[in-house]
Amino acid sequence: MSMRLYAVFIYIFLYAPIALIAFFSFNAGRYAMDWQGFSLDWYGKAFTNPIITKALVTSLIIAGCTSVIATTVGTLCALGLERMRGSLRQLFDALIYIAIMVPGVVIGISTLIAFVTVFDAVNPALEAIGMARLQMGLWTVIAAHVLFNLAVVVLIIRARLAGMDRSLVEASEDLYATPFATFRQVVLPALMPSILAGLLLSFTFSFEDFIIAFFVAGPNTTLPIYVFSSIRRGVTPEINAIGTTVLLTSLALLVLAQFLLRPSAKAR
């Protein structure tokens, strides 16, 4: 019984802050912890504020590109690593763990230094032949995000590959399917759930990331960068409105995904 009480306490602990954010998104006043009555104004203001909508679009583009590239490259890498033995494979294993272990702040710093060094070296030459200078932009954030998420995707896909039923692959090969046909008809469908998980996870990590983008986004503002700077400046409930909308959207997508995936699960 006391365990149940403890569980209730923990769930309150987990959800009270979120409830607080959602609650104050409906505040008519502009100050935190100062309830002035119910209002939906901040939702209207947030979604007509050009800085916020631009930051939101920037974050969606970065997270979209990151998740697709990281999942593609990561899946290919996991498939390749499975065919490899020896020291090269150990090298890749080490790189994957290093990519996960190195803190975001160090990834941000090291990619910043690397980009700046390359830009300084290449830009004079580019200018000389009349081409545009290289500079920080969405692509630098995407590149740094892919690096981190790539490692996560490889681990997810690899776990699935390890648990896969080999006899299906062998059967397909015995029936003279080409390696590509075997991949498309046997391996890919079996990997699908993990590929989707990889997409979802890398999208979330990229959309949520503050620290890497803080270093390599250049003049661009992502949503977390905007939220961070407004927390330091003093927040208006616009931020609460955006946060609540993002939470509700992701919950709706989660429920929708459950709903869409259910029939196929039954068929199996």
Next chain:
Amino acid sequence: MPQLAPISRSKTVTALLVAPAGLFFFFLLVLPLIVVVIYSFGARADAGGYAPAFTLDNYANLPARGQAFFNTLTLAPLGTLLTALFAYPLAYFLAVKASPKSRTLLLVLVIVPFWTSQLLRYYAWIMILGSKGIPSWLAYLGISDLRIINTPWAVLIGAVYGFLPLMVLPIYVSLEKLDKRLLEASADLGANSWRSFLQVTLPLSLPGVATGSMLVFILLMGEYILPQLLGGGKVFFIGNALVDLFLQSRNWPFGAAVSTALVAIMFVTIVIYMRFVLSRGDVRRAALV
């Protein structure tokens, strides 16, 4: 692991499969980290940034940021420990006590907070722990002048709050795999439930605790947002020192030395920890399943 049939093992295909990832790792991880190490032996250019040199001054200068190292190296392990202590009973409840029907829903509910912006969740804690939050309610009870926000306590509360789900899941998985017959056997042999827990359940769930602690520790060591928002610049971590060195004071070589030191400390700690975990046969067997 069974080998693939020879027909699909062309070396060229293998190389093409891993090449894109290899390029990412080389250009965005290996090369940048090497550059950071090279920078850490350099000097600060007059206008900030980096000037080529070979000096150990930056490393000799590390004690100048000693407070950041001290805070990180005390609060990250302490935060990990507290998170494990708070997560364990919940994972136990979910795996052992909760009815199978409600279990899935309760597990999903542990993860859902991750779908709200981390920044906003910490912002909520600024409000809760700030002067208009808990301290003002306590003032009604006659406990006045209690300051929580911008203290190490706020950072620890934030750590438990932010990383609890990451700790609950691996512990849950290891508890769920546990063979319930072992507990019956233990009871049959006259152990009371507390003794059964200490001698059967707890040791068998240690791999989950080890995995979760590792995960949380790695993330806490590199934290920037948590100490920035809940420590309010008073309780700062190495991550905060790094942002300051690179973006404000623009002393890149010193920042590079601090980064190198941080990664080296993490690496050594993790290797020692793995050795310790791996030296325990029971934990190793279960952890590698």
